[in-house]
Amino acid sequence: MTIGKMKKHKEMIRNPILRPHLPETHWMTGSRTLRMLQTYSSVFIKPNHGSGGNGIIRVKKLRKGYEVRCGSSLKIAGPSSVLKAIRSYRKSKHRYLVQKGLRLEKYHGVIFDIRVYLQKPKHKWEISGMAARVAAPHKFVTNYHKGGHAKPLQKVLISLFQNNQSKVDACYRKIEELSIVIAKTVNKRHSIHELGVDLAIDKKGRIWIIEANSHPGHMLFTQLSDHTMIRTIMENKRSIGI
Known part of the structure; x- marks a missing residue:
């Protein structure tokens, strides 16, 4: 049984770290x-x-x-x-x-968000994959099944922050930190071993939590030329028994 969006939203909004990032x-x-x-x-x-x-x-x-x-x-x-x-x-x-609704930043004129794939193969949550999801032209959702495609997150952030590596690194760390907190928060009330967290960056550079998906798809990561992330995801799936 999937966990409803509102249930997860209410669980996350109780966490003072996550609350400022929830629309x-x-x-x-x-x-x-x-x-x-x-x-x-x-x-x-x-x-x-x-x-x-x-x-x-x-x-x-x-x-x-x-x-x-x-x-x-x-x-x-x-x-x-x-x-x-x-x-x-x-x-x-x-x-x-x-x-x-959020006024999202764009990559080459098209909206994007960030998919973070988290897994708990043993006792600790870890990030197995992070990628930008760039929407198909004229679409307002970025999902893989709606024509969204993967781009390396570093590449998109470098473009967004105009080659300012310190800003890229700070944003990357914040995304990682928020994602781990989200996974731990949702896991408190639900027995899960995988979570797909969708984050977005608005025009002011603020990070927003769009959704946390307890049954995340992994096909997005097959589109990246570097297959390290998809290999990690599949190895962890075998370890978890999914």
């Missing part, structure tokens, strides 16, 4: 969604048990009205019809969250 997230209701749209320029509406970027709806403020997107489908709605547009994309049997 505002609530169970979705019509009134809550409208309030968040008054506060933020965009919101994301996600199924509590969704994976692979499936079913995610982005609502973005326009000068007049809203752009509501799900996958490759797009609707323009006014303030009075935006909830109807959102409902048209929702699956009735799923519970949804509404989350603050």
Whole structure:
């Protein structure tokens, strides 16, 4: 049984180290969604048990009205019809969250986030893989199954911080530290041996926690020319017995 997004969010937000890195997230209701749209320029509406970027709806403020997107489908709605547009994309049997949208940094003009693959083959959490996930053109999700592709994280951070190696190293360390804390926090209440942590960097250089996935996919790491990470992941899987 997968652990719902809201359960993990509530567990993480209790941790004072993680709390500043979590975007505002609530169970979705019509009134809550409208309030968040008054506060933020965009919101994301996600199924509590969704994976692979499936079913995610982005609502973005326009000068007049809203752009509501799900996958490759797009609707323009006014303030009075935006909830109807959102409902048209929702699956009735799923519970949804509404989350603050982030103004993410870009790599060569395209949004990206960071996938950290953590495993606990023995008694200690370790990072088996870290890579940037670069979205396909015109996509607002970076997932592998939605056309996202892997880039070496160092390469993307060097581009982002304009060859400032000390900033790259500091960011890299922060990503590692946060990821280990996330794994330990989620593991307190759930018996898990793998975790996929998705982080993002906004326009101000702040690191945000997008999601922690208790059943992470590893195919992203097969796209890297250096196969060290995917070999480590597969060796640890054998050790864990997955």
